[in-house]
Amino acid sequence: MKSALITGITGQDGSYLTRLLLGKGYVVHGIIRRSSSFNTGRLDDVYQDPHESSVRLKLHYGDMADGASLRKILREAQPDEIYNLAAQSHVMVSFQQPEYTADITSTGVLRLLEAVRDYAESTGKKPRMYQAGSSEMFGATPPMQHEGSMFRPQSPYAVSKVAAHWHCVNYRDAHGLFVSNGILFNHESPARGETFVTRKITRSLTRIKAGIQDKLYMGNLDALRDWGYAGDYVEAMWLMLQQDEPGDFVVATGRQYSVEDFLGIAGEYLGLDWKKVVEIDPRYLRPNEVVSLCGDPSLAKKTLGWEPKVDLPGLVRMMCDHDLRLAEEEARAVASRIRTGVQRV
Ligand code: NDP
Numbered sequence: 582m583k584s585a586l587i588t589g590i591t592g593q594d595g596s597y598l599t600r601l602l603l604g605k606g607y608v609v610h611g612i613i614r615r616s617s618s619f620n621t622g623r624l625d626d627v628y629q630d631p632h633e634s635s636v637r638l639k640l641h642y643g644d645m646a647d648g649a650s651l652r653k654i655l656r657e658a659q660p661d662e663i664y665n666l667a668a669q670s671h672v673m674v675s676f677q678q679p680e681y682t683a684d685i686t687s688t689g690v691l692r693l694l695e696a697v698r699d700y701a702e703s704t705g706k707k708p709r710m711y712q713a714g715s716s717e718m719f720g721a722t723p724p725m726q727h728e729g730s731m732f733r734p735q736s737p738y739a740v741s742k743v744a745a746h747w748h749c750v751n752y753r754d755a756h757g758l759f760v761s762n763g764i765l766f767n768h769e770s771p772a773r774g775e776t777f778v779t780r781k782i783t784r785s786l787t788r789i790k791a792g793i794q795d796k797l798y799m800g801n802l803d804a805l806r807d808w809g810y811a812g813d814y815v816e817a818m819w820l821m822l823q824q825d826e827p828g829d830f831v832v833a834t835g836r837q838y839s840v841e842d843f844l845g846i847a848g849e850y851l852g853l854d855w856k857k858v859v860e861i862d863p864r865y866l867r868p869n870e871v872v873s874l875c876g877d878p879s880l881a882k883k884t885l886g887w888e889p890k891v892d893l894p895g896l897v898r899m900m901c902d903h904d905l906r907l908a909e910e911e912a913r914a915v916a917s918r919i920r921t922g923v924q925r926v
């Protein structure tokens with residue numbers, strides 16, 4: 582039975598990758614952060630009672646800021662594959678917390694690589710590692726972006742991902758570690774964090790349709806992105822670690838849409854005129870914007886045999902259907918509070 586360790590298991594991609602690996606028979610170890618409230622909501626339906634002897638999902642407290650915890654977890658988990666998904670992953674937040682972003686998204690990767698190197702040397706194992714790189718690394722380089730395109734990062738987040746990418750290449754070359762860098766373009770799902778633009782749109786438009794929200798405040802509607810489905814993209818991560826040799830791969834759909842296009846497709850599906858409810862709020866405009874991203878996934882197609890299955894309209898429908906159910910539940914709860922006279926304090 583193969584064993585995998587996932588950092589960032591509580592995030593969108595972590596939750597999809599966990600399902601994929603459990604489905605393939607892996608024992609899955611995940612690193613979670615201590616927080617004052619539960620942060621494992623995305624894993625609820627795959628959570629297993631740790632008291633059961635057959636448990637295949639095991640969670641460990643740790644942090645990318647804490648190298649000692651990473652070493653201890655590697656010793657305990659003894660993974661064959663390591664998926665580094667943990668990051669301060671919000672581009673706009675990285676302008677507000679640049680030092681923290683660099684510490685977790687860049688130096689955290691270095692801490693993990695050092696821990697993996699020690700683990701490999703002390704056990705004689707040959708673990709394989711995946712690093713979650715990003716299309717944001719291309720930044721100002723125009724499309725089509727591919728593995729040979731220049732990195733011109735435009736935010737503290739993107740700079741941190743570029744540094745992490747080169748740390749991984751360096752550990753591969755200098756120490757012979759099997760490390761593959763995915764360069765993934767935006768990917769979304771019903772489990773997407775609610776402050777990323779796609780989920781913000783589907784959450785807000787469905788709440789507006791359900792009568793519990795009036796307006797949707799947005800930033801730059803002209804930004805162009807290549808959006809895919811997270812469920813498809815975690816398969817590419819797994820495939821990268823099944824190859825004979827490590828490598829770096831762009832994972833994208835090769836199709837580009839604007840934020841305004843996304844609003845239009847979601848609005849049409851929900852039967853809402855988005856222009857009547859959307860207002861531009863300068864607080865969502867970034868100090869530096871990445872204008873246009875569209876990836877060329879030819880190498881991933883050729884080498885990994887990977888292809889995206891869900892297109893953007895399909896993704897929008899999936900997210901709207903999910904969020905409409907949430908909004909209707911919320912509307913029923915509000916109506917029942919009003920009926921029973923219970924007020925929020
Ligand atoms: P999320 O923001 O949904 O998840 C990030 C994960 O990292 C969460 O589990 C979070 O934990 C964890 N994390 C954050 N800080 C720390 C820390 N200090 N120590 C340990 N864990 C931490 O991101 P996604 O799932 O969308 O993305 C996964 C990875 O892929 C990220 O590295 C992201 O930068 C990268 N990426 C994502 C793309 C996308 O479109 N989704 C595209 C390209 C790259 P908690 O739940 O406690 O906050």
Ligand code: GDR
Binds near residue numbers: 670716867
């Ligand atoms: P991005 O995703 O920055 O591409 O990073 P995000 O969804 O945050 O923004 C996409 C584009 O939409 C514009 N935009 C807004 N964005 C947000 N969040 N909120 C708004 O109200 C809004 N209005 C317009 C943005 O300016 C931007 O151009 C994501 C993250 O998952 C990264 O971790 C990952 O590396 C990249 O995708 C690939």
